[in-house]
Amino acid sequence: MRMMFPGSPPFWVLLLVVLLTLSGQEALTQKGRKKVIHVSEDDSGAVVVQTAPGKVVTHRGGTIILPCRFHYDISAHDADEIRLKWTKVVDPMSFEDVFVAMGQERRAFGNYRGRTALQEDGAGDASLVIRNVTLQDYGRYECEVTNELEDDAGMVKLDLEGxxxxxxxxxxxxxxxxxxxxxxxxxxxxxxxxxxxxxxxxxxxxxxxxxxxxxxxxxxxxxxxxxxxxxxxxxxxxxxxxxxxxxxxxxxxxxxFTSNLNGKVYFLKTYRKLSFPEAVHACQGNGATVAKVGQLYAAWKIQLLDRCEAGWVSDGSIRYPIVNPRARCGGREPGVRNLGFPDKKYKLFGVYCYKESNGGGTAKKGMRKWKARRV
The missing domain is CATH 3.10.100.10 (Mannose-Binding Protein A, subunit A)
Structure with a gap:
C-alpha cells in the first residue's frame, strides 16, 4: 500500500485496519521502512494501535466494520469529487463489486444490498458496515479511494469464528x-x-x-x-x-467451514428408534428440520452439544457429538463421530433436529405420535 506524508502530492490515502491488541501506543514510521498502521477504538474509547497486518473477526449473523480512512487536501479537492469503492477479492485476478459512494450517491451490489452502508464517522471515514454477516462474506476486501487524478487502495481481511x-x-x-x-x-x-x-x-x-x-x-x-x-x-x-x-x-x-447458528441443534427423544423418513417427520412434528452436518458440527463446537447417542442427520448419515470423551462414546478425542450411511428405510436410530431461533415453523396437528420431547 502506498503511504504519503506532508510534502507529498495533495491527495493521499491512508487505510487504517482494526486489530485490538496494543493500546495506548503511537504508530511510528521507522527510518527507511513503511508501516501499515491499524487503528480502532474499543468499548472504552481508548485508541488501539497495531503495526502488523491484521484482520477483523466476527461470526455468521453478526455486524462488522471494515475500517478505511482517507485524507486529502480540502483546499485542492472537493469532497464530492472523491469516489469510494469497496470490492471483494474473489481470486488474485478477479474482484466482486460490494459498495460504491461518490458525493451523496450510494450503491450496494449483489447480496450486499440492504446489508451494507458507510460508517461516515467524520471526514475521511470510508469504513464499511456489514450487517447480518454470511459465510460467503468471509475473505479479503479492497477499499479504493479515487479523485480525478490519483487513487490508492488497501486491504482488509474479514475472518469468521467457526x-x-x-x-x-x-x-x-x-x-x-x-x-x-x-x-x-x-x-x-x-x-x-x-x-x-x-x-x-x-x-x-x-x-x-x-x-x-x-x-x-x-x-x-x-x-x-x-x-x-x-x-x-x-x-x-x-x-x-x-x-x-x-x-x-x-x-x-x-x-x-461453518459458523455459529441462528438456532439450536438437539437430540429428539422418541419412544422408539426411527427410520430416516420417520426421523424427518418427527423433527417436523417438533417444529424443526433434521440437522445438517455443518449444523451438528457448529452445535458441538460452539454450543458444546455433547450427546452419546447416534442419530440421523440430513444427508442420511449417522453421527453424534462428543465434547467430553468417555468410555463407550467412541474414542479418546472430542469430535463428531460418524457411523456412516446406513439403509434409510430399514435401519433405526435417533435423530438430531435443528430449530431456528424464531421458532423455525409451527408444529402440525397429528404429528405428535412420536411422543417427542427436546432433551
Missing amino acids: VIFPYHPRLGRYSLNFHEAQKACLEQDGILASYDQLHEAWLDGMDWCNAGWLDDGSVQYPISKPRDECGRKETAIGVRNYGYRQKEEERYDAFC
Missing part, C-alpha cells in the same frame, strides 16, 4: 470434483474452507487422513499424528499439500 469439518457424501470417499465439493458444503450449511482456516484448525489439533478440496482449488489435509497409513510415520506434521488440482476431472473429499 469450525472446519471434513465431508464426503454417501457415494464414498474421493467422489467429489471441485464444483461438487462446493455444492456439498453448501448443502450441509457450510462453504469450502480456506487454507488459513484449515491451518488454524490444524494448530488446534485437527488430524485427518483424507485429502480434501479447499476454496482456492488446492487439495490438502492436516496431520497432527504422523502414521504409516497417512503418508509414512516419519513424515513431519503439518498441513500436507497436493497442490492445485484439475477441478473437473480429479476427485477428493471436501473441507467445509
Whole structure:
C-alpha cells in the first residue's frame, strides 16, 4: 500500500485496519521502512494501535466494520469529487463489486444490498458496515479511494469464528470434483474452507487422513499424528499439500467451514428408534428440520452439544457429538463421530433436529405420535 506524508502530492490515502491488541501506543514510521498502521477504538474509547497486518473477526449473523480512512487536501479537492469503492477479492485476478459512494450517491451490489452502508464517522471515514454477516462474506476486501487524478487502495481481511469439518457424501470417499465439493458444503450449511482456516484448525489439533478440496482449488489435509497409513510415520506434521488440482476431472473429499447458528441443534427423544423418513417427520412434528452436518458440527463446537447417542442427520448419515470423551462414546478425542450411511428405510436410530431461533415453523396437528420431547 502506498503511504504519503506532508510534502507529498495533495491527495493521499491512508487505510487504517482494526486489530485490538496494543493500546495506548503511537504508530511510528521507522527510518527507511513503511508501516501499515491499524487503528480502532474499543468499548472504552481508548485508541488501539497495531503495526502488523491484521484482520477483523466476527461470526455468521453478526455486524462488522471494515475500517478505511482517507485524507486529502480540502483546499485542492472537493469532497464530492472523491469516489469510494469497496470490492471483494474473489481470486488474485478477479474482484466482486460490494459498495460504491461518490458525493451523496450510494450503491450496494449483489447480496450486499440492504446489508451494507458507510460508517461516515467524520471526514475521511470510508469504513464499511456489514450487517447480518454470511459465510460467503468471509475473505479479503479492497477499499479504493479515487479523485480525478490519483487513487490508492488497501486491504482488509474479514475472518469468521467457526469450525472446519471434513465431508464426503454417501457415494464414498474421493467422489467429489471441485464444483461438487462446493455444492456439498453448501448443502450441509457450510462453504469450502480456506487454507488459513484449515491451518488454524490444524494448530488446534485437527488430524485427518483424507485429502480434501479447499476454496482456492488446492487439495490438502492436516496431520497432527504422523502414521504409516497417512503418508509414512516419519513424515513431519503439518498441513500436507497436493497442490492445485484439475477441478473437473480429479476427485477428493471436501473441507467445509461453518459458523455459529441462528438456532439450536438437539437430540429428539422418541419412544422408539426411527427410520430416516420417520426421523424427518418427527423433527417436523417438533417444529424443526433434521440437522445438517455443518449444523451438528457448529452445535458441538460452539454450543458444546455433547450427546452419546447416534442419530440421523440430513444427508442420511449417522453421527453424534462428543465434547467430553468417555468410555463407550467412541474414542479418546472430542469430535463428531460418524457411523456412516446406513439403509434409510430399514435401519433405526435417533435423530438430531435443528430449530431456528424464531421458532423455525409451527408444529402440525397429528404429528405428535412420536411422543417427542427436546432433551
